[in-house]
Amino acid sequence: MSLAQVVSWADELIIEFAVPDDRLFDVSTAKHINDAVIALQAFGDSESQSIVAQKAFHLFSVGIEQSLTSHEQVAQKIYYMALADQIPHEEAEGHMFSFWDELDLANAGVYGNPADIRHELVMFIRRYES
Numbered sequence: 001m002s003l004a005q006v007v008s009w010a011d012e013l014i015i016e017f018a019v020p021d022d023r024l025f026d027v028s029t030a031k032h033i034n035d036a037v038i039a040l041q042a043f044g045d046s047e048s049q050s051i052v053a054q055k056a057f058h059l060f061s062v063g064i065e066q067s068l069t070s071h072e073q074v075a076q077k078i079y080y081m082a083l084a085d086q087i088p089h090e091e092a093e094g095h096m097f098s099f100w101d102e103l104d105l106a107n108a109g110v111y112g113n114p115a116d117i118r119h120e121l122v123m124f125i126r127r128y129e130s
Contacts, residue, residue, distance in 0.1 A: 007029075021055075053081060057130070058130050060125050061122070061126055061129050071121055075121055078125075079096060088129070092124070092127075
């Protein structure tokens, strides 16, 4: 993502939430990509991994909706989140491991319908976002 995309994303979240996370303002006002990266790293400073995961799921949902990322990239990210024990809710963990493989197999024409799996992924993310 470019600096402009990151700033735009932060601005949209600030407008969307009645009480936006204060750390978004640091991202929104970043003048250089390094400043944005440093501001984004502050999101890892939460005591609750599940809250961070829920916020990440929201960002994934927005990213897919606005075509800023792909379903495949999100499926990969939630896989790695599960490996790092960054899960939004304990019942979500098993599914977090499966979407990346399911999409890979469906996209290769081996098993499953890619459109159906993408839809399931979006519904899953929306269920557990903050």
